[in-house]
Amino acid sequence: MTTQPDTPRPGADTPGLTVAAVARRLGIAPATLRTWDRRYGLGPSAHTAGSHRRYRPADLARLEVMQRALLQGVTPAEAARLALGSGSTPSSPVLLSAAPGVADQVRVGGSVLRLAGAGRRARGIGRAALAMDASAVRRLVDEAVTADGLVPTWDTVVRPVLGAIAERWESTGAGVEIEHLVSEAVIAVYGARALAAPRPPAEVRPVLLACMPGERHSLPLSVLAAVIAECGVPCRPLGADLPLDALVAAVQRSAPAAVVLWAQDRRTADPAAIDGLPRTRPAFRSFTAGPGWESSPASVTHLGSLSEAVDTLCVFLGVTHRN
Known part of the structure; x- marks a missing residue:
């Protein structure tokens, strides 16, 4: 039985990992690894007898800092x-701040998301989404919610990313899988917050959240459900x-x-349903x-944004907006 050269045994005297293994x-x-080596000096430091360079644990640690x-x-x-100045092990945290002169677009593997004016958190989620790293997207969204709250995260982090993905789809016809991954x-993150919200008193009447017949874009209602649940209002997302x-x-x-009826497309916004x-x-x-909803019946209030929806519903229901 032989040991594969790309997976050295712990403690063995091996020259390290190949480019393919690290990738x-x-x-x-x-190719990304080679670019990082050529541009920034984040390359392998070990050499074999045939002059093939291999990545040692310290090299890998720097690359993981770079990736995070x-x-x-x-x-x-x-x-x-x-990465070059951290001296970190792979599990060591690195405190990061937004760097000056950050570009307004995110590029991974030849793909681009244009995020003009977006903040650090949105750019990070954009990179993770283009890399199809679902766990990183969830983690970054959860970190944003913990730091800033449900409504600000939606308005300043999630919406810019989804808008950039939609713009990319309109111009190239590609990216539906990225939109699905982010959604x-x-x-998952907002649903977990809704489940963790305090249970409201049994006598409190719920709010029904429903997409119109034929309307398949339900993500905004999932977000609204989480925010309303944190305000102590029982929701019934349908x-x-x-x-x-x-x-x-x-x-x-x-x-x-209350009943909130969502329509992304004017073809599904049917006043007769109301x-x-x-x-x-x-x-x-x-x-x-x-x-x-280009127009709603006179007796029906239109909720123009998440913030407006939360404020209007909280006033109507007589509850305090906690987020």
């Missing part, structure tokens, strides 16, 4: 400076493409205080949300 371990292209810095939105030059990460008869049944069974909702005792109030 697999970090989840990046070998990039995922947090630091420019490649600044990330390389941190799933956001749903998901995408809810048939009208199912919405009517949900209203009749749950006696909601007129078709049942009358209940006690009565509920209807709201519309999403860019699909």
Whole structure:
């Protein structure tokens, strides 16, 4: 039985890892490693008898610092400076701050997300998304929520990234898988916050959140559900493409205080659906949300943004916005 040259045994006197082995371990292209070596001096330091250079543990530690810095939105030059000066082991934390002169676009493997004016957290999520690193996207979104809150993270971090992905799709026809990856990460993080919210009193009437029939873009309602839940209001997110008869049944069974109807596309924003909702005792109030609603019935309030939705619902329900 022989030992593969790319996976040295712990404690063995081996020359280190090849470029291919390190690229697999970090989840990046070998060409990226060669670029980091050529531009920033983050190359392998060990040599074999045939003059093939190999990465030692210290080399790998610097590369991991470089990669973590990039995922947090630091420019490649600044990330390389941190890596070369860190002396860190792979598990050692590195405190990062936004570097001056940060570019307004994120590039990974030849792909570009244009993030003009975006902050460090958004650029880090953009890099992780382009690298299809789902765990890093979730971690960075969770860190942003912990540091800044649910609403600011949506407005200043998530929305710029999703907007850049949409712009890329419009110009190239590519990137649907990136949008899905980011959306799933956001749903996971915000959904966990909703589940962790304090349980409201049983007598508090819920808010129903539903996409219009044919509407499949439900992410904003998942975000709104988490914020409302943190305010102590029970939510009933009913998901995408809810048939009208199912919405009517949900209203009749749950006696909601409010119903929010989301439409991303104007083709799904049907005012007749609002007129078709049942009358209940006690009565509920209807709201519309999403860019699909160019006009709403006079008796219905349109919620133009997440902040506006939260403020309006909290005032209507008589609760305090905690985030």
